[in-house]
Amino acid sequence: MPVDDSHPGESWSLSPDSRRPLPELIEQKLREQIIGGTLKAGDRLPTEPELARKLDVARSSLRTALQRLQLQGIVEVRRGLGWYVRRTDLAAVEENLEDRLAARRFSHTDLLEVRIALEATAASLAAVRAGDGELDELAKLNRRYQRAPVDDPQEVIEADEEFHSALVRASHNELLESMYQALVPGLQDCKRHAHTSREVHNRSVNEHDQVVWFLRRHDEVGAKSAMTTHLLGLYNDLAADDAKPRATLDSFVAVSDNPIWNNTR
Template sequence: MPADDAHLGESWALSPDSRRPLPELIEQKLREQIIGGALKAGDRLPTEPELARMLDVARSSLRTALQRLQLQGIVEVRRGLGWYVRRTDLAAIEEHLEGRLAAKRFSDTNLLEVRIALETTAASLAAVRAGDGELDELAKLNRRYQRAPVDDQQEVIESDEEFHLALIRASHNELLEEMYQALVPGLQDCKRHAHPSREVHNRSANEHEQVIWFLRRRDEVGAKSAMTTHLLGLYNDLATDEAEPRATLSTYVGVHDEPMWPRPPRTT
């Protein structure tokens, strides 16, 4: 049954912590409602427009928070019915990989390195498996990204992730897509700490175009190489773990680019 507003508690005011991303504050508020017993397993949440109004936030930020909770197994979406509380044992949930990812217990560097592995593989698969309509959609999504104002951080992040998620789906590998989806909230968080210039934004859009160019030619090696170059640029812009040496790009016989992961220094 839907939980009414009175049952959900009196205060939906978010914590005034300007240092934390808005979706993280929304996630915290929803967790508080669950921990406090206002939301129980099986309860249906208010609709997204209602929740956005109650929290006084944009639906895009609310949806990101709900996706984070979904990855942790706390809520679930039922097609045509809405969002429901799935379970309330939050301590046990966070021991699972999905919970640890959503709780951001891995560094930005870890997340980006796994993204490189998944998305470069997806690019090579998409070159072989994607339909022409999917490639047209990728081009359309990149045009949206190109038009995004640099000072509109939310639009830049969302349009970029729409492009990359469409590429993942074009690989036609459901497991790869599910693994990538588990990374998305953490990846969005690390991007929010970055402040890209127009030059960096244009470079990224041009690299998207390079990937599409190889995909249209059904060149899986070229598509993987172009995606590797693109993601390693982002990796070096966004990775935050200064204790870990950074990857560089290694080119083999001029046709195949791969990340070159640095070896840790030897200890005596």
């Protein structure tokens, strides 16, 4: 069934909100189209180039939003045909893990500890599974992050999120990706604290480069260690006021030359 495009400017314009990442605004707009009946179950969405034009956004941001909706079971991609609305009963969708996580409001340290575990594993898997095209895309996304102006938090956060989401996708583990995307809304506040200075920004660029360097060499342990070290910087900043003992690199990566399970008595 074709999508009603009789009033494209009125129907598809995004709500201005500089405090939220662009993919989140796109996701909200697509949800509104479904709730309002413009898009119905079984409808095919416009092609990605056409939809990006209607929304006046980059295709990379649009794709991130569509993937988030896909993980929630709201839309699906049919190979060779495009994106389709899968379900419109969004009340049931609100019961998913992503929304429960957002409502529970876990502490920043709890969220980041889980994020480190997931992304460290994703980096290790990507070192084995990522293709050259995916690695080139990661390098390209890091260059976008490098060019993002520090005084534009939305652009910085969006560029950083695209890099990390692309790395998780490169793990080729759908369950891991779903779990990671469920954390993303709760991580937004963490990310707003992360990119507050040029020094932190430049450090992140270099750490992203290190991750890609290890990935290109198919070094699983190196990629895992580099990603863990990168995320621990933010973790240590935000965990300063937490009463619990902090996690360290050893909590996520086995760095000992003589692990305890090798000891014999």
